[in-house]
Amino acid sequence: MANNDDAPRKTGRVMWLLVWVLALALLTWFFQQKLERDYHPNQQLQLLDSRTIVLEQNRQGHYLINGDINGEPVVFLLDTGATQVAVPRPVAEQLALPVGRTLLLNTAAGQVTGYRTHIKTLSLGPLTLYDLDAIIMPSHNSEVLLGMNALRQFELTQRGSQLTIKYLAP
Template structure:
C-alpha cells in the first residue's frame, strides 16, 4: 500500500482582500465610463470659416441648445446662445477673472426669478473667429458651472443669424 504524505492545511485568505479588489475594479470602470460620457455628451464645436468675411457654423447640441467657445476680456467661457437674453451674461467668478468691475446695478429677469447683478462694459467679447469691442455684459449669472455664459441679443445683432438644418450660421452684418 502506498501512503501519500498528508496535505498541509491551506492557509485562509486575508479577509477583505478580494472585496477590496472588486470594489477598486468597479471604481476604475465607473471612472472610465464617466470620462467617456463627458466626451460623448460635450457639445460639438462651432467651426469658423474665414472666407467671405467670416462665417461661424454652430451645430445644435443634443439638449437643443447652441454652444460657442469664446472669451470675455480674454477669460475663456462657453457661450450658450440665448435669443431671449438681452445682453451677454456671465457668472460672478468670470466677471472677477475678466476684471469686469464697477458698472451699474441691475435686476435681471431669469427663468429662476429676479437676480441682482451689474451691467459692465467689456473690452472684448470673442466667439469663434470674431471679436467685438465695448459690449455690455451682465454679471451674476448662476447656471451650470462658472465657465458657462449666455450670448444675448446685444452680440447677436452684429450678425445675420440663419438656420441651416440643425446648424446655426452667424455671418457679420
C-alpha cells in the same frame, strides 16, 4: 502547505478587483465624455471661412460656443431673448470685470438685481467684437449669455439642428 495555496488565490482576487476598478473607471470616463459632447457639441469650432462659424444644437436645443472675454476663456450660450451679454457673477469675478451701477432686471425667473459692466473684447473663434456693454447677473451658471447687443453684429441662419453665424463686417 495551506498558506502556499492562499497566496496565489489572494493575488488573483486582488488582480480581479483591480480589473473591475479599472473597467469602472474607463466606463465612467467614456460616459462622462459622451455627456459632455452631448451638452456642448461645439468643442471644436467649425469654420466655413474667416467670417463664418457653424454650430450644432445640443440635446436641450441650445447653441453653446467656446470663446473669450478680455482674453480669458468662457463658454457662451446664444440667447436671442437677452438684450445684452449677461455674465454670471462668479464668472465676472474670475474675469475681474468692473462692477458698475445697480440695475433691476426682469428675467424668466422674475425680477433680480444686476450690475452694469463693460467688456473690452469678446471673441468667438476668429471673430472679435470690441467695447460691449454687459450685465453681471446673480446667477451660478457657468455659461455667459450671448445677448442681442453682440448677436446683432452677425447674420444668424438656422437649418435643422445647425446654426450658421456670419460676421457682418462694418
